[in-house]
Amino acid sequence: MDLSVKIGSLTLKNPVMPASGTFGYELAPLLDINRLGAIVPKSITLSARGGNQTPRICEVDGGMINSIGIQSKGIDQYIAYILPAYRHYEPPLIASISGETIDEFAQLATLLDRQAGVAALELNISCPNLRDNGQAFGMSASATNQLLSSVRQVTDKPLIAKLTPNVTRIQDIADAAECGGADALTVANTFLAMAIDTESRKTRIGNIMGGLSGAAVKPLIVRLIYQVHQATNLPIIGSGGIMNGQDAVEMFLAGATAVQIGTATFVQPNAMTTIIDEIITYLERHRIGAVTDLIGRFELA
Amino acid sequence: MDLSVKIGSLTLKNPVMPASGTFGYELAPLLDINRLGAIVPKSITLSARGGNQTPRICEVDGGMINSIGIQSKGIDQYIAYILPAYRHYEPPLIASISGETIDEFAQLATLLDRQAGVAALELNISCPNLRDNGQAFGMSASATNQLLSSVRQVTDKPLIAKLTPNVTRIQDIADAAECGGADALTVANTFLAMAIDTESRKTRIGNIMGGLSGAAVKPLIVRLIYQVHQATNLPIIGSGGIMNGQDAVEMFLAGATAVQIGTATFVQPNAMTTIIDEIITYLERHRIGAVTDLIGRFELA
């Protein structure tokens, strides 16, 4: 049974990792972190940020809306305290970075390029909670291309572009990221969403809109993975709505090489290791030797 | 208690109507059709079409994916048999039309302009199941503008543009439709989606992708309504994920003037009249005299 997958030059022992913003070393008492394919801490920004107004989350049927807005103590503190905290864990660490300008992304990459504890960079070009009204770099093919090209110049570490699902043609953005030098693509960040409490007539998120995650988005993410897989040769990390091993397998079949788990960890802190176990059971039951044999291998109904 | 709303020059006695493709006179034994705000039959095309491969629907958590693909007997048969079948019902009939070219839309509008039984036209510029890989006119602002302008020239009936949610900035499409001469906007059609059965490894829809509807999409639709309401002055018909009166109220608060109900009718055939009752109860409980007093009236958390 071979669970290993390659994300650019990086080999992961299995295809399951946390989604940025939903994971921290605080999980250690509740989850065997060493079993993960990779570690992905919360997105980091150049300087400290306070995050958005509260309430920052609300529950909706089949998922949640968040508008955390990247609360961060800045890159210096990240290098000084966050990276060392993960040093004694086995899985490689993928650092998610988030800038307000292309230059900030490049600066962040420059600083992290020197860090041995960073195996790859995930570029969060898709956060719906940072700029005005849910705008993101990942909504423009040219901005995406420029951003990737700039970051590519300052580091040789594998670059993973985290795409936004809030676009007309994700294929164009995927293509722009590939041309810009991305080694892999995360598909995708959260869907811009909104909820209003009808009794109080107030928005349920302080920032009005936020990002929808959780089971409700799975059929949309499966479609986006399929579209991106058709458009590029890059490995895809599927993210959005995976609650169990079957959901992960569905994403492999659609074209994903690995998966990220977010909301499911809030439901059950050890969701990721359960999902790894369920993937193994699936492969055994179907007598499939390697998880990579699943990638893109669906048939027509 | 005033439930009436205006969609362009058309006044509806209440804001609840069916979503095209989920309603037919076959419902008559199960639903009091005369209580509806309007009647919206299945989208009609110029010539007969066979629709897509089966399976055409599948169930997903919190909703369903459909790829019916506008099965239609063509406009002549629609005028000869479908319109007369609704003649003895009180609610005004909104004809949903769907063309493969802008010219087809104009031809359809020309033919229906002469029909007294048609109170307004809904332009389905957003069907994800008609053209290759989910493409639709509503994905381009310029195509939307051209299409609306062409149809506007051939009819004075109220024009409702049914937008697609599968775009980067729906505000731009809404604006293009308004400039082209739309009197109202339906927000929105289904979300392009996909599902794979992990046991058989087959797609669960014959056409690979289809449109997601049902409760799962509600937080996305509420956001889209809010964005469109900010961008235009046109009345908005909210559609997507309404399962009860509270969901309808949430859409009014986000900016909708009326709502369309689809998937909920499959769950319970009389869902629409139940929703009307629940809206009335809500208005009574909150001592609000008119449903129009809810439109866009949310407050910040």
Added chain:
Amino acid sequence: MKTFDARLIANYPVNERYWQMTLDVSARDTPARPGQFFHIRCGDAWKNPLRRPLSVYNYDDELRQLEFLYLIKGSGTEQMTRMKKGDSLNLIGPLGHGFTLPDQGPLLLAARGVGVATLHALARQARAEKRGVHVIISARTPGDLLTVEALNQIGAVVHTVTDQEGTSSTASVRILSEQLIRKEKMAAIYTCGSRRLSKLVQELAVIYHLKGELATEAHMACGIGDCYACACTVCNDNQLKTVRVCTDGPVFPIRQVVLS
């Protein structure tokens, strides 16, 4: 056709994969005919927003009880097994066109899998009208054979064939069927549940000039003819036509059915 709640009287497994459910439908007024179906809400609207179509397995006009025989296939039917006596189930129905009988003469029924649920109702009606009824039941193993006793009890002659015993090949079933058609002077032939059987029955109906009908299946949303989810292609007077299984079927003349 109406929407109504029915109280559950019994719900139990008949073997590993099949369950049987009995409902009190005294609130309903139109009796259900063999081949018709009900569209059932079988879980909460979140996990299972769509209804599930189930054929009438048995409708008892006197007791006003409706029975389903169902296979645990996915989450919807799995939910159904959790329901207990006293629970109520929401149904729409009866829906669709049922089987039609020839004016006279005995009937040959050929069913596989859950197809017996649908044909069982037909066998009952025909026996109530004192027709001769032979039923060929095909299954993977002898343990999978369903409703054999019930059919025997009402006086139908049951012929079982199984993959395990090597008696269920098309060739074997053809020999058996032809013997029965000739010996019993069958007036009509009906089938449900297997594409292979359907093809055979279609051929036999043509060759032996029998009235023939097939009960079809399709994924459904509305169940009442509005949504075109359940489309299938039939061939009528040499013209291909797309029809709705829920309202134009689910029973179709076997000659019209297009089997790929």
Added chain:
Amino acid sequence: MKTFDARLIANYPVNERYWQMTLDVSARDTPARPGQFFHIRCGDAWKNPLRRPLSVYNYDDELRQLEFLYLIKGSGTEQMTRMKKGDSLNLIGPLGHGFTLPDQGPLLLAARGVGVATLHALARQARAEKRGVHVIISARTPGDLLTVEALNQIGAVVHTVTDQEGTSSTASVRILSEQLIRKEKMAAIYTCGSRRLSKLVQELAVIYHLKGELATEAHMACGIGDCYACACTVCNDNQLKTVRVCTDGPVFPIRQVVLS
């Protein structure tokens, strides 16, 4: 802190809007302290994907039983009322920082609404240590006053004020509190459940140089410090700082709390 299943021993309404639940937590090893909370899975993962935070109402070290007192607020707590004896509930905890006691001296507790659930545990601990405990309970109506008997039973002195009787205004509660602080020589003051009360307690703590603590609430996702959903602003050494209610709180020194 761990994730574990606990078996439900009892679950019943204490009045129209409040319920009390007792769990067998003998599987757990760390005792829960007053002010700490558990993060509870209270429905199916579809309708209620997020856990709900509930304070320890009572933790019985000997019986190894954990109690919650909860308000039916929305769908999650509504689901909780459906649970029956023998059902099991998945919890993460104990979480967060609880209350701290002064070295000696009596305590004044001021609670409104569901805040009494949180302060009740503190009163119990203080009484177990033989401290003097006075509790001001504020509510809309006398019928809404909670846990008065339980508090009396453990020897806490309860003072009830209600909107209906006109005794719950900030001015009245201030007079009552100041009398108690002076007469009983209070060493510390604690509050939970109302912004108005919190402001008052903050003022009193400053004026009378009392140790003061506040238990806060915030919408939570992870409950363990990973997601920053529960952020709130505190003021420490004249510096505004964003902290996490779940791990840096939920109990904060009242002087640090920024009340708008």
